[in-house]
Amino acid sequence: MPELPEVETIVCELRAQCLGRSITSAELLRGDMLKRTADTFDSFAAFFMGRFFQGIDRTGKFITFHLDNGNKLIAHLGMTGKFISAKNGDPDPAHLCSRYRFADGGWLGHVDIRRFGRLELYRSDEEIESLKGLGIDPLSSQFEADSLLKFVHSPGGNKRRTRAVHTLLMDQSLIAGIGNIYASEALYLAGIRPSRHGGKLTKRDRERLAEAVVQVLRASIRACGTTISDYRRVDDKPGSFKEMLAVYGRPGEPCQACGSEIKKVKIGGRSAFYCGKCQR
DNA sequence: CCAACGTCCTGCGTGC
DNA sequence: TGCACGCAGGACGTTG
Numbered sequence: 001m002p003e004l005p006e007v008e009t010i011v012c013e014l015r016a017q018c019l020g021r022s023i024t025s026a027e028l029l030r031g032d033m034l035k036r037t038a039d040t041f042d043s044f045a046a047f048f049m050g051r052f053f054q055g056i057d058r059t060g061k062f063i064t065f066h067l068d069n070g071n072k073l074i075a076h077l078g079m080t081g082k083f084i085s086a087k088n089g090d091p092d093p094a095h096l097c098s099r100y101r102f103a104d105g106g107w108l109g110h111v112d113i114r115r116f117g118r119l120e121l122y123r124s125d126e127e128i129e130s131l132k133g134l135g136i137d138p139l140s141s142q143f144e145a146d147s148l149l150k151f152v153h154s155p156g157g158n159k160r161r162t163r164a165v166h167t168l169l170m171d172q173s174l175i176a177g178i179g180n181i182y183a184s185e186a187l188y189l190a191g192i193r194p195s196r197h198g199g200k201l202t203k204r205d206r207e208r209l210a211e212a213v214v215q216v217l218r219a220s221i222r223a224c225g226t227t228i229s230d231y232r233r234v235d236d237k238p239g240s241f242k243e244m245l246a247v248y249g250r251p252g253e254p255c256q257a258c259g260s261e262i263k264k265v266k267i268g269g270r271s272a273f274y275c276g277k278c279q280r
Numbered sequence: 281c282c283a284a285c286g287t288c289c290t291g292c293g294t295g296c
Numbered sequence: 297t298g299c300a301c302g303c304a305g306g307a308c309g310t311t312g
Contacts, residue, residue, distance in 0.1 A: 001305065061306080079305055080290080095290085114289040116306060154282070163283065172307075180305065229292090229304090269285075270305065 002077040003061060004138070004177030005220035006231050006239060010083060011058045013234035014108075017085050018053045018065075022103040025049060028119075030097040033112065036120045036129070047071060047121055048100060060134045060176025070124050074131075078116030080230040084109040113230065134176040138213050143175075148206040150174050151198035160199025167268040168198045169213070178213065181226055184248045184273045186212040193279045194272035195265065219244065247273040 002010065026048035028034055028041055039047065048067070055066040065073040075081070084093060088105035098110040098119060110119075122128055136147050151168045152160060161168070168174060169183040178186070187194050189212035192205055201209070220226060225239030228249065232238060242249075246256055251264035255275040264273050 003306095076306080078289095078307080112289095113291075114305090116289065118307085156281070159282090161282090167283095170306085268283095271303095 001079050001179055001181065001228070002081065002225070002231055003179035003182055004058075004217055005182070005223075005241065006225035007058050007061050007063060007077065007177070008139075008221050009224045009233055009239065010077075011056055011063055014056045014063070014065075014083060017234055018056065018100075018102075018108055020052055020054075021106070022052050023048045023050070023100055024103050025101045027099045027101075028097075029099065030112075030115065033097045033115060033117065033119050034121070035118045039121055044098075044121070048073075059131045060137060060172055061179070062131060062134075064128070064131075072122040072128065074118075074120040074122065074128060075110065076118045076130070078112060078114065078118070080114045081110070081112040081117035082230070082232050083234050084111060084232075084236065085234050133173050135172060135174040137176050138178065138210075138217060143210065143214065145203070145207040145210040147175070148201070148210055151206070152201055153199070160197070162197050162199060164194060164267045164272075165192060165196045165198050165201060165209075166194035166270070166272045170268075170270070175213070177217070180270050180272075181228075181245070181248045182213070182216055182220070185216045185246060187272075188212075188247045188274060188279060189216055191279055193276075194267055194274050247275060249273070 026045050028044040051067045051069055053065050054068045057064050061076060063075040086107050086109055093109060093111050095111050095113045096109055097112050099107055101107040120130060136143050166183050169178050190208040192209060220241040223239055223241035224233060225231060226241040227238030247262050250262050253262050255262055255278055258277045260275060260277040262273055263276050264271055
């Protein structure tokens with residue numbers, strides 16, 4: 001499940017793979033992946049033909065491909081999305097959703113087994129709606145403990161939030177890029193229970209949590225992300241952060257700090273993992 | 281306005 | 297052995 005570190009890894013590799021290569025054709029093989037516009041197989045192809053990728057960047061878990069004419073392709077990988085680098089004659093992988101062929105014979109494939117991901121096309125200066133509502137990127141220089149004040153109070157109201165901090169961490173409109181894995185890992189590092197109400201976080205909690213978020217995301221980027229099952233880099237190699245996970249996917253194992261058993265609970269319909277002794 | 285829940289989708293593990 | 301079922305989860309739409 002690509003979260004911020006996995007998407008960051010993929011974007012770096014996409015830049016190295018794709019920037020400046022002339023696109024001769026593009027195919028939309030799964031029309032249901034394209035949202036927002038009613039482009040057809042033909043207009044999708046025309047959108048890319050004769051162009052090249054001038055820049056590729058990440059906002060939260062979204063990838064923006066900037067074409068040289070100012071148009072943009074937005075991609076979200078959902079649960080099982082990935083990009084693969086292939087050469088002329090390579091067989092189509094299963095679940096190929098879209099493909100971008102380059103003049104040198106190579107192509108970039110976009111694969112998504114469960115199709116929770118999405119593609120969007122934007123022409124010239126259209127506002128990118130999918131990025132508009134996103135919260136702060138935790139790797140930006142503006143991210144600090146005060147960024148988590150939104151966890152305590154809603155922007156407008158005075159009432160303290162009752163949603164679990166685990167759920168708040170995954171709310172893309174508050175912080176962009178954290179999913180289920182890094183929510184559990186950051187809360188473990190910060191010593192905070194995932195079920196704790198956002199409104200009950202102290203200033204000290206928010207400082208520790210903000211620091212933990214940055215720490216775990218940066219560490220995972222250094223390991224090229226976490227491969228549990230589906231996530232793969234563009235070169236098909238797995239990320240290696242799985243072995244560094246302290247609690248996610250480790251129910252019943254001893255906590256590395258205190259030795260007590262790691263617990264698994266459902267919060268907001270999602271699995272959260274924590275140490276009942278270290279996290280309060 | 282805020283929160284909670286159902287929905288989409290496929291592959292894999294479990295139990296009968 | 298084979299089948300049915302439950303589970304995994306990001307974002308969005310609907311409901312409370």
